[in-house]
Amino acid sequence: MTQTLSIDIWSDVMCPWCLVGWGNLSQxxxxxxxxxxxEVRWHAFELNPDMPPEGEERTAHIARKYGRxxxxxxxxxxxxxxxxxxxxxxxxxxxxxxxxxxAPEAMMWNTFDCHKLLLFALERHGPAKQTELKLALFRAHFxxxxxxxxxxxxxxxxxxxxxxxxxxQAALNxxxxxxxxxxxxxxxxxxxxxxxxxxxxxxxxxxxxxxxPETYVNALRRVAEKVG
Numbered sequence: 221m222t223q224t225l226s227i228d229i230w231s232d233v234m235c236p237w238c239l240v241g242w243g244n245l246s247q248x249x250x251x252x253x254x255x256x257x258x259e260v261r262w263h264a265f266e267l268n269p270d271m272p273p274e275g276e277e278r279t280a281h282i283a284r285k286y287g288r289x290x291x292x293x294x295x296x297x298x299x300x301x302x303x304x305x306x307x308x309x310x311x312x313x314x315x316x317x318x319x320x321x322x323a324p325e326a327m328m329w330n331t332f333d334c335h336k337l338l339l340f341a342l343e344r345h346g347p348a349k350q351t352e353l354k355l356a357l358f359r360a361h362f363x364x365x366x367x368x369x370x371x372x373x374x375x376x377x378x379x380x381x382x383x384x385x386x387x388x389q390a391a392l393n394x395x396x397x398x399x400x401x402x403x404x405x406x407x408x409x410x411x412x413x414x415x416x417x418x419x420x421x422x423x424x425x426x427x428x429x430x431x432x433p434e435t436y437v438n439a440l441r442r443v444a445e446k447v448g
Contacts, residue, residue, distance in 0.1 A: 223444050227258045230265045230408050230418040233334045233357045233368060236300040236311055241417035241430035242355075243307030248436035256440050261347050262354050264335035264401045265408060265416045271330040273369060278326040303430070314363040329361075329369035333392055335401045337374055340391035341383060352381045422447045 227245070231238040249258055268281075276284075282293040297311075304311045313323050334357055342350040356377050360366040366373050371392055378388035391397050408418075411426075419427040421443045427436065 222254055223256050223448065225256060225258055225422050225440060225443060225447070227260045228263055228420045228423070229260060230263045230413050230420075231354075231416050232265050232267045233331045233354070233361055234267050234328055235265075235416055236297075236304065236362070237430040238417040239309050239311065239358050239362065240300070240303045240307045241419070242358075243304065243309035244431060244433045245419070245436050247308060247433040248440065251433065251437050252440060256444055258440075259347050260351050261342060262338055262350055263408065264339070264404050265413070265418075266331055266335070266405065267416070268328060268330070269332070271328060271369075273330060275327040275329045275367070275369060278328055281328045307430075309358075311362045313365055316364045316366070324365045326365060327367065329367060331369070332398075332401065333371065333374060334368055336391055336394065336397040337378060337388060339397055339400055339404075340388065340394075341378075344387070345383070349381070349383075353378065353383070356381050 229238075229242075231241075245258075249256070268285075279290055279293045279297065282288060282296055283290050286293075286296075288296065301311050313326070315323070338350055338353060338357075341353045357368060360373070360377050361368050366377075368374060368377070371389075374392065375385050375388055379385050411420075413426075415428065417430055421427065421440065425439070425443045425446075427439050431439075
């Protein structure tokens with residue numbers, strides 16, 4: 221009999237390790253098929269809450285934030301790329317279908333509005349649709365290099381996953397959703413979640429960081445036994 225576990229993931233759309241963690245978790249769940257399945261919910265964590273609307277070029281941002289040279293920053297990104305490939309996900313630019321223009325710069329954006337939209341998707345349409353939107357935002361950011369701090373772009377992405385554009389616009393304009401995102405971020409800090417990805421299984425078992433698939437397999441089995 222398959223056992224269902226809740227997995228709450230604190231994450232940012234800008235975070236490559238969050239995508240790596242998702243890829244490895246997905247591989248683990250594939251290994252646990254017929255044994256354990258997950259109901260995944262995504263929660264807000266902003267890596268750069270003070271990022272201005274115009275964003276910042278990615279290599280320069282990593283160098284500035286972590287005190288590295290531009291060459292060291294490129295090396296870090298290559299390590300991330302290799303980890304992503306091993307996880308079965310991609311951080312590579314793939315372009316936008318039908319767009320023959322040169323690749324835009326890889327940028328970092330303010331993601332607060334992304335989190336409002338993700339909260340809307342969860343509350344109105346449930347965990348599966350929220351995950352679909354989250355993966356679409358990852359794809360838009362890493363693979364298509366779309367400016368996901370822009371409302372028009374976010375509304376296009378919402379429509380692409382089947383959300384109503386007018387409802388999504390209302391969510392982006394909502395003070396209530398903004399307050400809920402802020403409250404959720406404060407709650408994460410109170411839980412000592414200071415880095416992402418951070419996964420909480422069955423409401424109380426924390427798995428920090430992007431772990432290898434076998435680590436997730438073992439952890440989920442242990443939790444299933446405890447809550448079984």
